[in-house]
Structures are given as C-alpha cells and as structure tokens.
Amino acid sequence: MTEAIERVFDHIDAHLEAHVAACQRLIRQPSISPQNVGVRECAEMLRNALLKLGCQHAALAETPGQPVVYGELWQDAPKTLLIYGMYDTQPVDDLAGWSLPPLEARLVEKPPWGRCIVARGSVNSKAPLQGFLNAVASIRAVEGKLPVNLLFVLEGEEELSSRHLPYFIDRYQEKLRRADAVLFPFALQDADGKALIWPGTKGILYFELECSGARWGRGPKAYDVHSSWKVILDSPAWRLTHALSTMTTPDGNTVTIDGFYDNVRPPREDEVALARQLAATWNPEAYTKLWQVDRFVDHESVEALVRRYYYEPTLNIDGIWSGYTGEGSKTVLPHKITAKLDCRLVPDQTPEEIEGKIRAHLDRRGYEDIELRRIGRGMWSQTGFDEPIVQAAMRAYRRLGVEPELQPRNVGFFPAYLFNGPPLRLPMVVAGLGHGGRPHSPDEYFVIDGGDGVAGLAGCEKSHAATLYEYADLTR
Amino acid sequence: MTEAIERVFDHIDAHLEAHVAACQRLIRQPSISPQNVGVRECAEMLRNALLKLGCQHAALAETPGQPVVYGELWQDAPKTLLIYGMYDTQPVDDLAGWSLPPLEARLVEKPPWGRCIVARGSVNSKAPLQGFLNAVASIRAVEGKLPVNLLFVLEGEEELSSRHLPYFIDRYQEKLRRADAVLFPFALQDADGKALIWPGTKGILYFELECSGARWGRGPKAYDVHSSWKVILDSPAWRLTHALSTMTTPDGNTVTIDGFYDNVRPPREDEVALARQLAATWNPEAYTKLWQVDRFVDHESVEALVRRYYYEPTLNIDGIWSGYTGEGSKTVLPHKITAKLDCRLVPDQTPEEIEGKIRAHLDRRGYEDIELRRIGRGMWSQTGFDEPIVQAAMRAYRRLGVEPELQPRNVGFFPAYLFNGPPLRLPMVVAGLGHGGRPHSPDEYFVIDGGDGVAGLAGCEKSHAATLYEYADLTR
Numbered sequence: 022m023t024e025a026i027e028r029v030f031d032h033i034d035a036h037l038e039a040h041v042a043a044c045q046r047l048i049r050q051p052s053i054s055p056q057n058v059g060v061r062e063c064a065e066m067l068r069n070a071l072l073k074l075g076c077q078h079a080a081l082a083e084t085p086g087q088p089v090v091y092g093e094l095w096q097d098a099p100k101t102l103l104i105y106g107m108y109d110t111q112p113v114d115d116l117a118g119w120s121l122p123p124l125e126a127r128l129v130e131k132p133p134w135g136r137c138i139v140a141r142g143s144v145n146s147k148a149p150l151q152g153f154l155n156a157v158a159s160i161r162a163v164e165g166k167l168p169v170n171l172l173f174v175l176e177g178e179e180e181l182s183s184r185h186l187p188y189f190i191d192r193y194q195e196k197l198r199r200a201d202a203v204l205f206p207f208a209l210q211d212a213d214g215k216a217l218i219w220p221g222t223k224g225i226l227y228f229e230l231e232c233s234g235a236r237w238g239r240g241p242k243a244y245d246v247h248s249s250w251k252v253i254l255d256s257p258a259w260r261l262t263h264a265l266s267t268m269t270t271p272d273g274n275t276v277t278i279d280g281f282y283d284n285v286r287p288p289r290e291d292e293v294a295l296a297r298q299l300a301a302t303w304n305p306e307a308y309t310k311l312w313q314v315d316r317f318v319d320h321e322s323v324e325a326l327v328r329r330y331y332y333e334p335t336l337n338i339d340g341i342w343s344g345y346t347g348e349g350s351k352t353v354l355p356h357k358i359t360a361k362l363d364c365r366l367v368p369d370q371t372p373e374e375i376e377g378k379i380r381a382h383l384d385r386r387g388y389e390d391i392e393l394r395r396i397g398r399g400m401w402s403q404t405g406f407d408e409p410i411v412q413a414a415m416r417a418y419r420r421l422g423v424e425p426e427l428q429p430r431n432v433g434f435f436p437a438y439l440f441n442g443p444p445l446r447l448p449m450v451v452a453g454l455g456h457g458g459r460p461h462s463p464d465e466y467f468v469i470d471g472g473d474g475v476a477g478l479a480g481c482e483k484s485h486a487a488t489l490y491e492y493a494d495l496t497r
Numbered sequence: 498m499t500e501a502i503e504r505v506f507d508h509i510d511a512h513l514e515a516h517v518a519a520c521q522r523l524i525r526q527p528s529i530s531p532q533n534v535g536v537r538e539c540a541e542m543l544r545n546a547l548l549k550l551g552c553q554h555a556a557l558a559e560t561p562g563q564p565v566v567y568g569e570l571w572q573d574a575p576k577t578l579l580i581y582g583m584y585d586t587q588p589v590d591d592l593a594g595w596s597l598p599p600l601e602a603r604l605v606e607k608p609p610w611g612r613c614i615v616a617r618g619s620v621n622s623k624a625p626l627q628g629f630l631n632a633v634a635s636i637r638a639v640e641g642k643l644p645v646n647l648l649f650v651l652e653g654e655e656e657l658s659s660r661h662l663p664y665f666i667d668r669y670q671e672k673l674r675r676a677d678a679v680l681f682p683f684a685l686q687d688a689d690g691k692a693l694i695w696p697g698t699k700g701i702l703y704f705e706l707e708c709s710g711a712r713w714g715r716g717p718k719a720y721d722v723h724s725s726w727k728v729i730l731d732s733p734a735w736r737l738t739h740a741l742s743t744m745t746t747p748d749g750n751t752v753t754i755d756g757f758y759d760n761v762r763p764p765r766e767d768e769v770a771l772a773r774q775l776a777a778t779w780n781p782e783a784y785t786k787l788w789q790v791d792r793f794v795d796h797e798s799v800e801a802l803v804r805r806y807y808y809e810p811t812l813n814i815d816g817i818w819s820g821y822t823g824e825g826s827k828t829v830l831p832h833k834i835t836a837k838l839d840c841r842l843v844p845d846q847t848p849e850e851i852e853g854k855i856r857a858h859l860d861r862r863g864y865e866d867i868e869l870r871r872i873g874r875g876m877w878s879q880t881g882f883d884e885p886i887v888q889a890a891m892r893a894y895r896r897l898g899v900e901p902e903l904q905p906r907n908v909g910f911f912p913a914y915l916f917n918g919p920p921l922r923l924p925m926v927v928a929g930l931g932h933g934g935r936p937h938s939p940d941e942y943f944v945i946d947g948g949d950g951v952a953g954l955a956g957c958e959k960s961h962a963a964t965l966y967e968y969a970d971l972t973r
Contacts, residue, residue, distance in 0.1 A: 054825070055823065055824050055825030055826060055827060056823065056824055056825070111827055112821075112823055112827060114821070114823050114827075115720075115721070118720055180825075180826065180827075181825055181826060182826060223725070225828075227826040227828065234790065238791050238792070239790075239791065239792060240790065241788055241789060241790055242789045242790060242791065243789040244591075244594055244789065244935070244938045244939055245591070245937070245938060246788045246937075246938060247909065247936055247937050247938070248811075248813045248815055248839050248841075248937075249699070249811075249841055249907075249908040249909040249910070250788065250908070251811040251812075251813035251841070252805060252806055252809055252810075252811045252841060252908060253793045253794055253796075253802055253805060253806050254788070254790060254793060254794065255748070255749060255750065255793075255794055256749045256813065256814060258749075258814035258817065259745055259748075259749025259750075259814060260748075260749060262738055262741045262742055262749075262814070263742050263745075263747045263749065265738045265742075266738055266739050266741075266742035269735055269739075271739045272731070272735075272736075273731060273732045273734075273735025273736055273738075273739065274731065274732075274735075312717055312722045312726065312730070313717060313718045313719040313720065314710065314715075314716065314717055314718060314722075314730060315714050315715065315718065316714070316715060317729045317730060317731075318729055318730065318731055320729075326729055329728060329729060330728055330729050333728055334728075335724075335725075335727040335728045336727075337724045337727040337732065337828075337830055338732060338734035338735060338738070338819065338820065338831070338834075339724055339820050339821050339826070339827065339828055339829055339830075339831070340819060340820035340821040340822045340827070340829070340831065341734065341817055341818065341819050341820065341822075341834065342817065342818045342819075342822040343814065343816060343817050343818075344814065344815050344816035344817065344837070345588075345590070345815050345816040345837060346816045346817075346818040346835075346837075347531065347532065347588055347590055348531050348532055349530070349531030349532070349656070349657055349872060350531065350656065350657060350658060350703040350815075350837070350839070350872045350873050351531060351587055351588060351590075351656075351815065351816070351837075351937060352701075352703065352813075352815055352839055352909075352937060353815050353816070353937055353938070354813055354815075355814070355815070355816065358814075358817065359822075361820070361821060361822075361826070361827075363724050363826070363828055365724075365725055365727070365728060396825060396826045397826050431725075432725040432726070432728060433723060433725040433828075434725070459720070459722075460723055461721070461722075461723050461724075461827060461828060461829050462720045462721055462722060462723070462829070463720055464720075
C-alpha cells in the first residue's frame with residue numbers, strides 16, 4: 022500500500038500546475054446560492070468533472086432548490102465511502118473590502134506560504150473539493166483503481182443551511198445506504214499549521230426578526246415618514262432595539278432568552294479533559310492574527326475559553342437594517358426594521374426547541390407582533406473518535422509527517438447530522454491538510470504552495486488520497 | 498391695492514399652464530444635496546430665473562459646500578423682504594416605493610384635487626419656490642413694479658441641516674441687513690385644506706452613532722468574520738443595541754438620556770391655550786390618512802397629543818445598518834454597526850447642550866468608544882405673532898377666503914434661527930396656500946389643480962403675491 026501511495030504522491034507533485042488550474046476554473050464559475058447566481062452552471066461543471074473521473078453515473082439530482090450533484094464511482098472494492106462536498110459560496114456583496122476581484126481566482130504571493138488563491142469560494146470550499154477530485158484523478162492515473170468505492174454527494178445549498186439536503190437523502194436513501202462512512206474532504210490546517218480533524222459540529226438556527234408598523238398596528242404602516250412626526254408616532258426601530266436588548270446580557274456574550282441554556286448538556290469528564298489538552302497547545306495569536314482582533318471575550322483561563330469555544334451556544338447579530346443608510350441626513354421615521362441572527366447550538370439543544378423559546382420569549386414580553394422568519398436550521402452531530410474513518414484521517418496526517426489535533430467538534434455548521442441520523446446513521450469526519458482563511462469575508466484565500474508548517478494544494482490532495490488507502494486498510 | 502391684486506390674480510389664472518411647466522422644469526433638474534447630485538446645475542438654473550425676473554444682481558454665493566443663490570430685486574419700495582428658499586431635495590434611494598419615476602415630474606389625477614405633480618422635490622420644496630417666482634413674474638408683467646424690494650436667499654443645503662448658511666449670512670450680512678423681515682414662501686395647507694402659518698420651528702440635532710471593533714478594541718477590528726466565532730469574540734452590533742436601549746423607555750417614546758428634558762421650558766399659559774384651541778379643530782384622520790398610520794402614541798386626550806406635538810422634543814432612529822443585509826443567510830459577526838438618529842428640540846434646549854448630554858450619557862455607561870458623529874444641527878426659533886410679516890400672511894389667506902390657523906411652530910426644522918438670531922435679528926414666517934404631501938417619502942406630491950378646500954398652484958401663487966401687497970400695506 023505504501024508504494025501505491027508514494028506513486029500517487031509523485032503524480033500529484035508532477036501535475037500540480039494542472040491541478041491548480043482546475044481549482045481556478047471551478048472558483049471562477051460563480052455559485053452564490055444566497056443570491057442564486059451561477060449555481061446550476063457550477064453543478065453542470067462538476068457533473069462533467071465526475072464523468073471525466075470515470076464515474077459510471079453522474080447526474081444533477083433535482084430538489085425544490087439547487088440540485089445536488091450525485092455520482093457513483095464503483096471500483097469492486099469491499100468498502101464504500103460517501104464523499105460529501107459543497108459547491109456553493111457566500112455572496113460578494115462586500116466588494117469594498119476586497120483587494121482583488123473576488124471571482125478571478127488570482128494567484129498572489131503571501132509570505133511565508135508562497136502562492137495563494139485569493140477569491141470567494143477558495144477555501145470555502147472549492148479548492149479543497151477540487152483538490153479531492155484531483156487526488157482521485159491521480160490515483161486513477163497511476164493505479165487505475167481506487168482502494169474504495171465512492172459515492173459523491175455535492176450540494177449547492179450548504180450556505181443556505183442545506184435546506185434541501187434532507188429532501189435529497191430521503192429520495193436517494195437506498196443508494197446512499199451502500200456507504201460505510203462519510204468523508205468531507207477539506208483543508209483543516211490553521212495559520213500555524215495545526216492540523217485539525219472534526220468528528221462533529223455545532224447546530225445552527227438562522228432567522229430574521231422584523232418589526233413593522235403594519236404588523237404592530239402602531240407607527241407608520243406603509244412607508245418611512247418625516248422624522249419630525251416621531252413626536253406623536255411610535256417607532257418600529259426603537260421597538261426592535263428594545264426587544265433585541267432583552268435577548269443578551271449588556272456585554273452581548275450571555276444569552277438571556279428564557280430557557281436558552283436549559284438543554285445544554287454540561288461537558289462530560291472526557292470532554293473537559295479534551296478541552297484541557299487542547300488548551301495546552303492553543304495559540305491565541307493564530308486567531309488574533311487571522312481574525313484581526315485584539316482580544317477574546319472575558320475568560321478566567323485559556324482552558325475556560327477553549328471549553329467555551331467547543332461547548333457553548335451563541336446568539337449572534339449577522340445583520341440589521343432600517344430606514345436611511347446612505348450619506349448625510351435623510352430625516353425619516355422608518356416603517357420597519359429587520360435583523361438577521363444566528364444561534365450556534367450544542368448537545369442537547371435542538372433548533373426546533375430554540376426557535377420555540379425565542380418566539381415564547383418575545384411573546385411573553387408583549388412582542389407578539391415581531392415576526393420571526395426562519396431562514397435555515399440544522400442539528401449538531403457527533404461521530405465517535407474510534408470510528409475507522411476518523412482513525413484513517415489521523416493516520417493519513419501522520420503519514421505526511423503532521424500530528425493531528427482531534428477536536429470535539431467544529432464550531433461552525435455542516436450538515437453531518439443528516440448523515441449521522443436516520444435513515445443513514447453513518448459515521449462522518451471532516452479532514453484534510455492545507456490551509457485557507459477569511460471564509461465569508463473579503464480576501465478569502467487558499468494556500469497553493471505552502472510553507473512554515475502549512476501544507477499547500479499538493480499536501481491537501483495527498484492527505485485525501487492517503488485517507489482513502491488508510492480507510493481501506495483499517496476496514497480490510 | 499385690491500385692484501392691483503385682482504389684476505395679478507387674473508394674470509396668474511391666464512398663465513397657469515406655463516407656470517406649471519416652469520415647476521416641472523425645476524423639479525426635473527436633480528438637486529440631491531445628501532449625495533451631491535445635480536445641485537450646482539440647479540443653482541445655475543435658479544440664478545438664470547432670477548435674472549429673467551429682473552433682478553439687478555443674481556449670483557452663486559460660494560460656500561465650502563453648495564452655493565447659495567443670491568439675488569436682489571430693487572423696486573424703490575420703502576420696505577424690503579428677504580425671501581428664503583431651498584432648492585435641494587432628499588435622495589431617491591427609495592425607488593421601490595415609487596409608483597412613478599421620481600424625477601420626471603409627471604402629472605397624475607388625484608381625486609378630489611385634479612392634477613398633481615408626483616416627484617421628489619415637488620412639495621419639498623420646488624413647486625412652492627417656483628410658484629413664488631411665478632407670482633413675482635405675474636406682478637412684474639401686470640404692474641411693472643413690486644410693492645416691496647426683494648432679496649433672494651435660496652440655499653442648496655437645507656436637507657443637510659443648512660450647514661453652510663451661517664457661513665453665507667456672515668459674509669453677506671451687510672447686504673442682508675437691508676431686509677425688514679423674512680418670508681419663506683411655501684404651501685401650508687393640509688389634506689383637509691386647513692391653512693397653516695408657522696412663525697417658528699423646532700431645533701434639530703442629526704448625528705450618527707457607530708460602534709466598531711477597531712475603536713472598541715474588542716470583537717473583529719477590520720472585517721466581518723465567520724459568525725461561529727461569536728462564541729469567543731465580542732460583538733459591536735450587540736454593544737450598540739444595548740447602548741441604544743439605554744436612550745429611551747421601552748416604548749421608544751420618552752427619552753432617557755441623562756438630563757435630556759432639563760431645559761425643556763414648560764409651555765406658557767398662552768401656549769397651553771393655543772394647544773387647546775388647535776386641539777378643538779384637530780382632525781386625526783387627516784394625519785392617519787396622510788401617514789398611513791392606525792394610531793398615535795398613547796395620550797390622555799387630543800389636547801395632550803397636540804401639546805406633545807408642538808412642545809415636546811424627540812429622539813428618533815432614522816436608519817441603522819450592520820453586517821449582511823441581503824437575501825438569505827450570510828453568517829457573519831459584523832465588525833461595526835452604524836445608526837443615524839435625530840433629535841427635534843424645543844425651547845430652551847440647544848443642539849450643543851443635547852449633543853454634550855448624549856456624549857456624557859454614553860461615557861457614563863462605559864460607552865466611551867462609541868463614536869458620535871454630528872451630521873447637522875440647528876436651533877429652534879420663534880417670531881412674535883403680532884409681527885407685520887405674520888399678520889400680512891394671515892390677511893393674504895383671508896383675502897383668498899381661507900381662515901388661517903396660526904400654529905406655535907413647525908415641528909420639523911428650517912433654519913429660521915439664523916435669521917431670527919444675531920447678526921440679523923429679523924422676524925420670519927413660513928406661509929402660503931396650496932398642498933402637497935409625503936415629503937422625504939416615495940410618491941411625494943404637490944397639488945396643481947386643487948379642490949375640496951385645497952388650493953392648487955394658482956392659489957399658492959396668489960397667496961404669495963397677496964402677502965407682498967399686504968406687507969407693504971401694513972408697514973406703510
């Protein structure tokens with residue numbers, strides 16, 4: 022096996038520039054699901070890529086939203102991995118913050134990492150996805166056959182909280198049941214080169230709150246009126262401001278929605294121990310540099326902060342808007358105000374429970390008129406650390422000379438619970454070397470060459486290839 | 498005098514369509530001062546109009562902002578009126594709300610008023626301004642000479658709180674001192690035909706509050722980061738939400754900024770009496786229809802509501818924005834949040850005092866980092882009811898068969914204090930028949946034909962012409 026892996030690694034190194042170009046092509050095809058820009062075109066591109074890889078079957082599986090790209094690559098292997106991937110991206114509405122056009126996938130020197138692709142969708146998640154496809158192509162070129170069968174499930178609504186993935190899984194469950202485990206191939210090194218593995222994720226509830234004169238029956242109902250009339254007219258904007266202020270402590274860091282923490286399961290002893298172990302190597306500077314922050318929320322110790330990081334839920338304001346937001350002074354009393362918020366949830370909270378609690382919290386305070394519109398929701402998930410797919414990823418890292426850091430869970434969200442839960446009940450892991458940053462932000466990037474302990478695209482692809490071999494070996 | 502007035506009235510009636518076309522031309526020239534669109538071009542258009550009226554002198558008086566159009570029309574008359582006008586308008590960023598293109602000045606039938614111009618800047622304030630110029634042209638055509646000399650001061654920054662009008666007055670004070678009073682010719686009938694006269698105005702403070710990670714030293718400093726990191730990062734958006742919530746009672750209708758009401762002079766006995774008198778004819782439906790509201794802030798009686806209307810200050814949220822405001826779910830922790838607010842001030846509050854109190858209120862609560870950016874400010878003003886310019890306007894209304902309603906003050910703002918105060922110390926009134934609505938809102942309109950007790954453009958122009966004659970007569 023080791024010799025096969027070495028031959029694949031050599032092939033990846035020898036064809037790196039072609040692999041980079043393939044990443045750039047995929048990134049240049051917009052696929053902005055929140056605004057429905059280019060998503061289907063990108064799906065078609067991936068379907069063709071799967072056929073070119075040798076998939077016996079590759080098609081767009083239609084849903085009421087964006088299609089899932091579904092493919093089957095049978096290799097007469099005893100085991101089958103379901104490869105989950107996402108091909109949609111966040112918007113590029115934040116143009117002012119970009120130093121480069123966000124969809125040109127330009128290569129830029131970023132010391133100490135050499136060339137990086139700076140583009141929307143680069144690290145989240147097109148370069149890791151194309152990197153996996155490149156790795157499979159290299160195995161096929163050198164060895165002919167893969168050590169495992171693959172089922173591809175590439176969704177175009179990850180940024181919409183995977184709203185139609187359950188629809189797809191429901192209809193494709195007979196096919197998907199043939200899988201033994203799920204791999205989400207990614208690039209999980211941080212800026213210091215620390216190499217993560219995620220066998221789980223927090224849950225999410227994304228929603229809007231809107232206060233309007235029309236629903237309230239007070240203040241202007243139909244349009245923004247002259248602000249002098251505030252003197253005898255009620256203001257939806259003040260109303261939502263006060264309603265929001267009941268939802269957290271004044272520092273914004275503890276949620277005060279009635280009963281919000283009731284179902285938060287306190288970390289088990291082994292989880293506390295894992296937090297302690299992770300805290301020992303936790304480097305605040307990697308985060309302060311990456312996020313451009315000076316400090317974190319108040320905390321007693323690094324261990325307490327790390328524990329908070331993995332085991333605490335959140336309530337965040339993602340956006341808010343009302344009235345006049347241009348230059349200078351337009352004097353209006355706005356007729357409505359809208360806020361976008363998200364909750365990151367931990368075991369044993371559920372999105373349904375929290376949505377109900379927010380509604381009840383508002384109603385109890387007389388805010389029945391404030392509209393709560395759910396945009397998306399997803400459950401947390403957890404795969405056991407001893408599952409072969411988790412162990413295979415750890416072995417693959419070590420084969421490349423990198424010690425893995427197994428984390429309790431990802432603090433963001435990906436729809437692992439849809440694979441963990443019924444009807445599939447499959448173990449799932451997110452893994453892969455390589456690094457990128459600023460997902461959802463301007464100047465999102467992905468490291469191509471690598472350096473200073475951070476793998477480039479070649480290292481990313483090698484880790485994916487090795488994971489397939491290690492999984493086949495572990496489950497032999 | 499009456500015969501001269503009648504000849505002028507006939508001339509206005511005979512030339513109405515040309516007068517309407519002149520209003521449309523002025524409206525079609527954009528002059529959006531908050532966004533600096535077309536303002537200078539509009540000023541040039543007015544300068545030419547003044548020269549055509551026979552002004553011996555007409556020029557753009559430069560300021561650090563937009564120019565003031567200054568003109569002199571000497572008539573060897575014993576008295577001189579300063580005609581204040583504004584030629585700038587609000588933006589048209591609210592396109593979605595308009596049923597017609599906002600700058601085409603189209604004529605639309607609006608029962609029971611016949612034709613109306615629907616356009617940004619129609620009632621606020623180009624039709625009333627052009628209507629005054631039309632009235633002067635008719636006097637000149639029929640009588641040759643006006644009964645008073647006129648000094649024109651037409652500013653292009655009224656929507657920016659007249660920020661450079663003091664600069665102009667300072668430099669032109671020798672010229673302006675030749676005036677005996679100030680007239681702001683407007684169209685002050687409400688939708689029911691009630692005909693107002695304003696000898697004063699509330700004051701204003703317009704400002705922005707901004708909370709940013711960069712100034713706070715907490716949360717993201719440079720860009721919006723992934724929202725999952727809220728768990729260990731502070732949020733500027735939550736911080737400003739909580740800071741704002743300290744500034745009013747939960748209903749948004751009483752200001753809780755420390756000391757905000759300290760200098761509010763309780764209404765004098767005659768002011769209470771005037772409120773009582775005005776309450777007797779106050780028709781809530783005129784306002785609920787105009788503003789599309791169901792109800793007003795809680796109040797004990799109509800008299801209490803009317804007293805509040807004229808004699809109470811406000812704190813209003815004009816706009817607020819932060820983070821992602823597009824479709825769907827972009828999950829970000831915003832690095833800053835900005836709100837626009839305005840205070841409407843009454844005697845004896847001053848904008849300087851209130852600005853200081855807001856700053857102190859925030860500082861006292863630990864919000865020293867929240868930036869307060871003043872956008873504009875202006876003092877309240879008051880002219881005595883017995884001044885000849887006030888009485889002349891009342892006589893002019895009655896000459897047209899309309900009983901005037903003298904109100905204590907306008908609840909909006911116009912920069913009367915700059916004329917009332919040093920160095921000029923001139924009485925000032927806003928007056929004129931005619932009606933328009935939805936200033937600062939979509940589908941702003943001005944009534945051209947009139948009907949059901951509301952004067953059209955001809956009535957508006959006649960009231961302006963008559964005011965000049967009545968003033969000359971009263972001060973003879």
